[in-house]
Amino acid sequence: MSEEEFMMLLHIVLSDDNIQRVRTESLPETVDELKMMLKTRLNLEGDMVIQFQDEEFGGQFCNLTNMDDLPSERVKLKVIMKAPPSSPQSDYTLDTASLDTSSQSSGETSGRSKPWPNPFPIPTFSYDIEMKLRRGNEAYQKDGSLLPLSSHTDVKVDILDKLGRAMYDFNAYPTQKQIEEVAKTLVEKHPCLKEPGSKEGFYCWKFSLSFKMGNLRQKYRIAGCSELTVNRKRTGGQETRKMKKARRSETNFLPDFPQGRSANSLEEERECLIDEVKKKKPDCNLIDSLMGRTFALRRQEIVVKAPLVTEIESRWPALFSERQVNSNIIYILHLFAIAKSNQNRRSTALLGLPFILKEDPSNVIKFSEVLMLYLFLHNVGQLIITEQNVEMRAQLKNIVDVAIILEENIVLRELQYVPNGFAVLMGLLYYLNIDFPKDLKYTFEVIQKVIMDIGGSTCSARLIYALEKVNPT
Structure with a gap:
């Protein structure tokens, strides 16, 4: 035979x-x-x-x-x-997915749908590599012997390749701390991969993963990945660095178009979206679905072309609705507004942040009487409308409305509470790829990294110092 x-x-x-x-x-x-x-x-x-x-x-x-x-x-x-578990908005890819840690994107959309996990899930490797790791781990448990990678180069190559791709699925530019966490988790799951003579056991793995991520980015950049090619520009015929990558832990900074879709087909859906928004009784579920399916086109326009807010509002009016913003930051609003009785406390805490951080909020946070609204327009910030002309130190019960200002235009109002205003403003800054106001740079860093827990693993030295003074423990 x-x-x-x-x-x-x-x-x-x-x-x-x-x-x-x-x-x-x-x-x-x-x-x-x-x-x-x-x-x-x-x-x-x-x-x-x-x-x-x-x-x-x-x-x-x-x-x-x-x-x-x-x-x-x-x-x-x-x-x-088995398909991943769906959420109530399973066909909705977030304009900034890092603002919602629970949503999933559908096959109609592209891009990442989850922030960096903690702990990082070590993927399953190829069948033969898993068998070698099993035997290696058994030997380690028995007598502490390590797997000699010099004679098992296929093991290291397979592990680096699979881990690199898994990391890229969450972040194309992981920080050194994130890479270190992955290396540490790897040797904890497979102790036979520890390095001899190394105290931590994962020192070389960390550097190997750093190089692997660089190689993957170069490979995907050559292949035409939008998220990576946007980080390069040509000056005088030579390619130079252009820092347009995600800077605030965005998980969906610049995704490619979904497979089988083009700019023309997505533009047709954008026009359908415009028609639906103009109706007297628009279908909110249809709008949500169209917003999800056109997400990649919208991010291409916002990140690459950097249009004025008025132009974005003209092409994507649904983006400037409280429903769309709230659908992405729903869990944040839950933190800010669990009970209305605590709104004054939360408002006081948020409005007091700039003073703790020694920043001047006057150019970003404005108090105004309703009849004097037009006198207080500013570039980026929150307008708090009161019953009478009061200062920030006055009782917050006088507040009758909260509005958001971008590029000297009111883009959203009737937000009711100051915490809602901060949450919605943060969402819009992410969606529209707008920098935090310079006057309140550290205040918004606290809101992002401490309150909203987005990329909180790395904070500026000034922020750490200020928080330690407030809470020494």
């Missing part, structure tokens, strides 16, 4: 139009190992359910939980890839 006749044949049904044959010398011992083998052989990603034809039930497919249930020769399996 030929060698091929000794091999087991697997008949794998991925879908009605995708059925494949896989040959193997022997079946893995466990269902999890079988899943790893199929992921490697068929280039599959994500969680899966494997079903087999149960002869006791007339060949009907049943979930496979024990390898002993399989026949000894030819095996027909059905593989069902």
